[in-house]
Amino acid sequence: MNLPSISMAKKPSEMSRRDFLRSGAAASTIVIASGVTLMAYGGDASAKGADANKRWGLLIDVNKCASNCTACVSACSKENGWEDTGHPETDAQWIRKVDLKEKSTGHELSLPVMCQHCESAPCIDVCPTGASFKRADGIVLVDKHTCIGCRYCMMACPYKARSFIHEKLENQKKHAPRGKGTVESCTLCVHRIDAGGTPACVEACNKTGHGAMIFGDLNDPASEISIALTKYPSVALRDDLGLNPGVRYQNL
Amino acid sequence: MERIIYREIPANRGVWQLAILLGAFIAAAAGAVLFIEHHGHIVTGMNNQIVWGLPHVFAIFLIVAASGALNVASIASVFGKTPYKPLARLSALLALALLAGGLAVLVLDLGRPDRLIVAMTKYNFRSIFAWNIYLYTGFFAVVGVYLAVQMTRNVSASLVHAAGTLAFIWRLALTTGTGSIFGWLVARSAYDAAIMAPLFIVMSFALGLAVFVLVVTGVCRLTGRPFGPKLLTRLGSLLGVFVAALLYFTAVQHLSNLYVAEHAGIERFILRDGGIFTNLFWVGQILIGGIIPMIMVFHPTGRFKPASTIIASVLVIIGGLAQLYVIVIGGQAFPLEIFPGYESSSSFFDGVINVYKPSYLEFALGIGGVALSLMITGLGLKTLRILPRSLSDANVNL
Numbered sequence: 177m178n179l180p181s182i183s184m185a186k187k188p189s190e191m192s193r194r195d196f197l198r199s200g201a202a203a204s205t206i207v208i209a210s211g212v213t214l215m216a217y218g219g220d221a222s223a224k225g226a227d228a229n230k231r232w233g234l235l236i237d238v239n240k241c242a243s244n245c246t247a248c249v250s251a252c253s254k255e256n257g258w259e260d261t262g263h264p265e266t267d268a269q270w271i272r273k274v275d276l277k278e279k280s281t282g283h284e285l286s287l288p289v290m291c292q293h294c295e296s297a298p299c300i301d302v303c304p305t306g307a308s309f310k311r312a313d314g315i316v317l318v319d320k321h322t323c324i325g326c327r328y329c330m331m332a333c334p335y336k337a338r339s340f341i342h343e344k345l346e347n348q349k350k351h352a353p354r355g356k357g358t359v360e361s362c363t364l365c366v367h368r369i370d371a372g373g374t375p376a377c378v379e380a381c382n383k384t385g386h387g388a389m390i391f392g393d394l395n396d397p398a399s400e401i402s403i404a405l406t407k408y409p410s411v412a413l414r415d416d417l418g419l420n421p422g423v424r425y426q427n428l
Numbered sequence: 429m430e431r432i433i434y435r436e437i438p439a440n441r442g443v444w445q446l447a448i449l450l451g452a453f454i455a456a457a458a459g460a461v462l463f464i465e466h467h468g469h470i471v472t473g474m475n476n477q478i479v480w481g482l483p484h485v486f487a488i489f490l491i492v493a494a495s496g497a498l499n500v501a502s503i504a505s506v507f508g509k510t511p512y513k514p515l516a517r518l519s520a521l522l523a524l525a526l527l528a529g530g531l532a533v534l535v536l537d538l539g540r541p542d543r544l545i546v547a548m549t550k551y552n553f554r555s556i557f558a559w560n561i562y563l564y565t566g567f568f569a570v571v572g573v574y575l576a577v578q579m580t581r582n583v584s585a586s587l588v589h590a591a592g593t594l595a596f597i598w599r600l601a602l603t604t605g606t607g608s609i610f611g612w613l614v615a616r617s618a619y620d621a622a623i624m625a626p627l628f629i630v631m632s633f634a635l636g637l638a639v640f641v642l643v644v645t646g647v648c649r650l651t652g653r654p655f656g657p658k659l660l661t662r663l664g665s666l667l668g669v670f671v672a673a674l675l676y677f678t679a680v681q682h683l684s685n686l687y688v689a690e691h692a693g694i695e696r697f698i699l700r701d702g703g704i705f706t707n708l709f710w711v712g713q714i715l716i717g718g719i720i721p722m723i724m725v726f727h728p729t730g731r732f733k734p735a736s737t738i739i740a741s742v743l744v745i746i747g748g749l750a751q752l753y754v755i756v757i758g759g760q761a762f763p764l765e766i767f768p769g770y771e772s773s774s775s776f777f778d779g780v781i782n783v784y785k786p787s788y789l790e791f792a793l794g795i796g797g798v799a800l801s802l803m804i805t806g807l808g809l810k811t812l813r814i815l816p817r818s819l820s821d822a823n824v825n826l
Contacts, residue, residue: 263470264775264777265475265476265477265777265783266470266475269776272774272775272778273774273775275772275773275774276771276772277771277772289766298613298615300554301552301555302554303552304552304555305546307550322543322546322550323540323543324538324540324541324546325538325543326539326557327479327480328555328609331479331480331613331760333615334764334766336764336766336776339476340469340479340539341468342474343470356468356539357469357538358539358540413766413767414615417614
């Protein structure tokens with residue numbers, strides 16, 4: 177049997193020694209500057225890091241969310257590379273549309289649910305290795321290098337926001353690395369935020385004309401989201417747990 | 429009456445046959461692990477709704493039974509009951525072996541078992557899981573020392589007492605940690621209760637003793653060593669007390685929940701409408717694992733029959749597995765209450781009772797953990813002076 181030589185087996189995409197050293201420099205940056213998180217999307221040294229003065233959040237107006245619209249879900253799926261593989265029980269879903277019917281009145285509504293980016297996140301508390309973590313700007317992420325796949329965070333999350341990767345994955349997005357045997361959830365499109373953009377779901381919702389989602393800095397009183405939160409009542413899901421999520425809902 | 433003389437067990441035909449059988453189960457588990465690791469958890473019955481499956485039931489059973497198996501040694505060393513002293517070495521060995529088997533299952537069911545080194549080097553001290561890693565490794569050290577001082581010549585009784593006391597306190601801490609894995613889960617209505625820790629401790633008393641009874645009588649039978657009927661029925665009475673306590677804690681757990689309106693849903697599910705879970709609770713846990721063994725060991729007709737204790741032990745183990753299945757799987761099968769007052773539905777199984785069909789691979793992994801525990805116990809008995817040549821009633825001062 178002929179085995180391919182090492183040089184034949186090497187693909188152009190493989191790391192050179194220089195790339196490896198460069199990534200080491202990126203890793204040391206993480207240690208030097210606390211609060212800077214590069215691991216979340218593969219150690220891109222161009223990232224400026226999280227700003228501790230900000231707290232990113234979402235405000236979802238349930239009245240504006242159309243029950244038959246899944247634009248936010250499709251956009252997230254496309255942006256981050258998770259998709260329907262025909263195994264609904266095991267497929268990852270970073271965001272989902274939940275249809276609700278009030279038991280006493282029969283009133284129906286529909287809303288998106290994703291990681292709520294809690295201030296006191298149970299997933300972070302229970303994670304034995306610290307792979308579940310919160311950036312300085314409030315975004316809750318999973319460090320794919322230290323997640324051991326124990327799924328305790330999935331037991332602990334009150335929102336069913338996390339998914340475990342049950343099978344091999346191919347064609348992943350560079351900005352959203354995923355790995356079999358680890359847990360993942362909505363990153364609030366951290367790669368877009370760090371580049372000054374908005375999450376894909378919010379962008380898609382605005383494109384449909386519904387405008388049910390506002391993204392912004394909860395710490396900035398002049399931001400659109402803060403003004404809307406001050407002006408109108410809103411609720412957090414499972415507010416009784418006192419987790420102070422970064423995602424809030426209006427007209428629920 | 430002869431002196432208590434500890435000797436290695438002989439490698440007779442029966443011992444070899446059992447070893448080969450256990451080896452086959454361990455090999456099957458290894459094969460299952462490799463298959464799951466290659467294909468991912470897609471080949472198991474677990475999914476994004478039931479994230480902990482049958483391997484966790486077996487792993488938790490073994491870990492809980494591990495701390496309970498140490499009871500017999502504690503009764504001898506800490507509480508000074510001399511008839512149990514000849515059993516103390518096996519009690520400690522079995523505790524170590526059960527914990528090793530349980531942890532093996534737990535670790536091999538991780539999504540990334542290859543990252544075990546990460547779990548050992550990176551700790552989040554807010555996580556009870558991380559604390560448990562210390563409690564487990566500490567248990568090996570503390571019980572290992574306890575076993576060693578028991579087996580060392582000319583060691584003072586006070587040192588054995590001190591080591592035994594430390595091991596007893598440690599085992600209580602360990603099972604508190606195991607129960608708190610569930611007790612501290614605020615998100616799910618089936619858990620989130622302080623009673624989970626003491627419930628697990630009482631469960632460990634019953635399951636650990638039941639496993640100990642079966643192992644010690646099995647080994648004695650296999651190696652032709654006498655085991656006194658009085659000693660056995662005395663263990664049976666103790667088992668009955670533990671089972672009664674477990675029923676009491678289970679009753680308090682459910683009655684407390686029934687009083688709180690927000691927990692009515694999960695209680696209705698487990699106690700009345702849960703299908704397999706309701707059956708496992710009432711028939712498996714309460715009847716087979718609770719009421720019948722209690723009658724067997726306490727009713728005058730069976731009380732002094734050694735067979736009653738052995739059969740009761742088997743039933744308690746069946747009941748324990750049923751109880752853990754209801755807690756681990758049943759607790760996840762009931763949907764999360766994200767929107768109280770609403771009926772919810774989604775593509776991600778919101779608002780529905782989640783279905784779990786365990787695969788043979790998970791069963792093989794779980795049984796492999798049991799086989800590993802028994803193999804370690806057997807190797808210990810074969811190579812170390814753990815078990816006395818005779819455990820007749822006369823020999824243990826009964």
